[in-house]
Amino acid sequence: MDNTVIDIDSAVVSYREDIALRGVSLKVRTGEFVGIVGPNGAGKTTMLTVVNGMGKLLHGRVSVLGHCPAPGRGCCVRKRVGYVAQVQNIDPRMPMSVRDVVMIGRYGRLGLVHRPGKHDWEVVDEVLELVGMTALAQRPIGHLSGGEQQRVAIARCLAQEPEIFLLDEPTASLDWKAKSDILELVRLVHDTRRLTTLFVTHDLSALPLACDRVLLMKEGLIWAEGPPTELLSDDNLSRLYDMPVSLVEKRRREGALVHS
Amino acid sequence: MDLSIFGYQFMQNAILSAFLGGIACSVVGVFVVLMHMPFIGVCMSHAAFAGALLALWVGLNPLAGAFAFSLLAAAIVGPLADRGELSPETSVGVIFSLMLGLAFLFMGLMPGTKSSALELLWGSILTNTRGDIILLAVVAVVVVGLVAVFYKEVQATIFNRDMALSVGxxxxxxxxxILFLTGATITASLRSIGGLLIFSLILNPAAAAYQLTYSMKRMFVLSACFGVLSGWAGLLMSYLFDVPSGATIVVTSSVIFMLAALFSPKRKVKGWRAETAPGGDSA
Structure with missing residues (x-):
């Protein structure tokens, strides 16, 4: 049986005069953990927006979970796709608690008019437990640190009970400890919930080594793909980032420190 | 104090108008405050004012003109805020000044006395008719009803639009x-509060409530209470000191905001944390 959940066929996406994706094709199978690496502006984030139906295709075809996501009519797909973005600035006075924010994850599935019931709050408390945020559940959302915020974002995705898990630089601007904690959590979530995960990063030290497959992206194209051990060679990386190998090597050592 | 004035029909109309307008404006204010777009309120109220003047000039119902113009402003501001083509402040600022310019242009073109135009600028809650009250009641019920029924959609959209979209x-x-409701509320309250002053009845109660609570539901309720309180206390002062009611309503709402800001628990964020989470996390 064909177990492809994401099927992107020669997708072209452009923002004003810039072309963000120049004909990218990708198939992802159920349960795969795919890392997407590349410099800023390579089209990594755009790739994720194509999957959750927020990005508009100029050309090509996308099928996610058997549906065609598109702006305006992507709601049914989006409910089944969890999306974690970078740490965001949240107004410290925002009148929402951590629990309220995680509950937003349930809203899409609940549908219009329906109110969250007892079961929904149980799901919320359960995922807060999983990400280790139970003690802070009643905190105003704006009072959290970056690492805590990302835990909440992951909890919100899980409350959504998604089938696909998209992470867009979830560890950008976090310190090393918070970064490695989040990476561990992502892996745990991927394994225990049997999700299909796409993990985007420009930072090699933030790439979970447990990826099944890595895509290297540059200038709107998939430049290389394969298992992480083969693909992340000095030669590939220095060409990807246009940087001498010695510097890349230094970065990789930094990466090894994080994962050790 | 002689309170026999409250037995008169016009005073009862004013009290009812202040109640309904206070609720509608201050609920809309919560959107404006939490979405960080205070200028949208100013922009729409001036658009409504310009529209009303245009209608007066050509001899139509001013409320119809006000409604059309505030919806027009919403239709222009909405896509700009949504797509982020220009910074929303810039685009709203441009439209705001255009609307103000148009308002004065129409006022200049109008023949005869300008009293009906000035009335729209300053508002005159004491001359509200049964029709005005019905309009305010409809708007208040629609605003409160929609927020209650679609509370979770409203809450998620206010918190983070991209996140709300991404969960479906x-x-x-x-x-x-939300923009449409803002326009409708401003239009309905234009005659009572006035085009220049309505913005503070939108902003102040919500901004005051914002200082006092970390729960969005409570913020809606508190804001509505402050809105009604501003209206009623303003009316009373207007009567006692014989000054224009629109002005006293606005001054009252500003005083409420200042008191809230002064006693806000949010000013002491550190103290709050230590209090509620003794030795809590290691963040």
């Missing part, structure tokens, strides 16, 4: 509904 909530539609 029709956030763009919700944003337009």
């Amino acid at each position: 909530i029709p956030a763009t539609l919700t944003l337009y509904a």
